[in-house]
Amino acid sequence: MIIYIEKQALEYEQTKKIIEKFKNSSIIYIDNYKNIFDKDYTNLDSKKALIIAKLNSNAVSEAPAWYGHTKSAFFFKTSLNCIFDCDYCYLKWAFKNENMVVFVNYDDIKKQIKEKIDTLDKNEIHWFYSSDYSDILGMDVLSNFSSEFVHFFEQFDNVKMEIRTKSANIKPLLDLWFIPKNTEIAFSLNPQILIDKYEKATSSLDARIESINKLLSIWFKVWIRFLPLLPVKNYEEIYGDFVEYVSKNINMCDINSTFASGLLYTKKDYNKILSKYKDLDILHMLELNSDWFYRESKKVRDTFYTMFKNLDNKCILCLEY
Numbered sequence: 151m152i153i154y155i156e157k158q159a160l161e162y163e164q165t166k167k168i169i170e171k172f173k174n175s176s177i178i179y180i181d182n183y184k185n186i187f188d189k190d191y192t193n194l195d196s197k198k199a200l201i202i203a204k205l206n207s208n209a210v211s212e213a214p215a216w217y218g219h220t221k222s223a224f225f226f227k228t229s230l231n232c233i234f235d236c237d238y239c240y241l242k243w244a245f246k247n248e249n250m251v252v253f254v255n256y257d258d259i260k261k262q263i264k265e266k267i268d269t270l271d272k273n274e275i276h277w278f279y280s281s282d283y284s285d286i287l288g289m290d291v292l293s294n295f296s297s298e299f300v301h302f303f304e305q306f307d308n309v310k311m312e313i314r315t316k317s318a319n320i321k322p323l324l325d326l327w328f329i330p331k332n333t334e335i336a337f338s339l340n341p342q343i344l345i346d347k348y349e350k351a352t353s354s355l356d357a358r359i360e361s362i363n364k365l366l367s368i369w370f371k372v373w374i375r376f377l378p379l380l381p382v383k384n385y386e387e388i389y390g391d392f393v394e395y396v397s398k399n400i401n402m403c404d405i406n407s408t409f410a411s412g413l414l415y416t417k418k419d420y421n422k423i424l425s426k427y428k429d430l431d432i433l434h435m436l437e438l439n440s441d442w443f444y445r446e447s448k449k450v451r452d453t454f455y456t457m458f459k460n461l462d463n464k465c466i467l468c469l470e471y
């Protein structure tokens with residue numbers, strides 16, 4: 151693997167840990183991560199490179215109201231781009247190339263999060279979503295995210311963190327040696343046939359289910375996110391079988407919450423991904439809805455929602471009014 155290291159990131163503890171872990175990598179020192187990351191640039195061997203950098207801008211941004219299960223929620227970033235390769239992922243057109251960035255100045259990022267929390271209403275619960283810029287658990291092998299941030303969030307009374315993942319690698323969580331009260335692990339699940347086709351390099355459905363059951367057995371709080379639900383040919387049959395499989399293999403009563411959402415793009419994002427991936431069939435199964443999002447038709451969404459409400463009648467539906 152090629153590792154680019156910003157000179158200003160060299161002295162951080164995390165940088166040293168990464169270099170120690172990937173001793174056989176080729177290291178290239180750079181002045182600014184944007185010189186690599188913000189360029190239409192492909193590595194010669196066409197594998198994703200890792201960029202180690204210092205985050206000098208905002209780590210925290212506000213999520214849309216009712217994005218999750220509370221009105222007040224935030225995204226925060228510690229890395230950009232992903233170790234996995236899902237065809238529909240917005241990261242594919244959000245950034246100019248697929249190289250992965252890990253920001254290593256964790257103390258600065260934690261300080262920003264704490265400053266934000268200090269401004270929030272103490273009588274409400276606020277959610278912090280960690281996985282919007284990459285699959286944080288999948289990236290843990292590079293970032294040591296869990297050991298750094300799960301502990302950090304434990305100090306707050308009215309704040310929760312979500313780690314959303316398509317990875318079955320729960321070792322970083324088991325290695326914590328405690329059960330966090332403020333972190334919930336949200337596994338995204340889809341039928342195996344669709345994982346094979348659209349969610350390349352992610353863990354298999356069975357491996358994710360095994361990890362869910364392991365975490366439940368030791369009292370972790372686990373969510374399931376059924377997303378993105380994909381409007382493929384025969385979707386009713388494929389998802390019907392999937393719901394049955396999930397209900398047989400996971401005790402849904404033990405799941406803290408479930409969440410369902412179809413594919414959803416703003417008009418601008420949809421046009422961007424379509425111009426880049428014209429042959430991606432699922433894009434052509436979406437339509438511009440009255441809410442100005444490209445998404446499945448209301449009829450398709452309602453069919454999905456009926457299935458998932460039957461599985462869990464408390465299932466939250468994303469951006470449905």
Ligand code: SF4
Pocket residue numbers: 232233234235236239240241282283284285316352
């Ligand atoms: S796992 Fe998530 S972040 Fe990673 S490529 Fe897939 S959709 Fe994108």
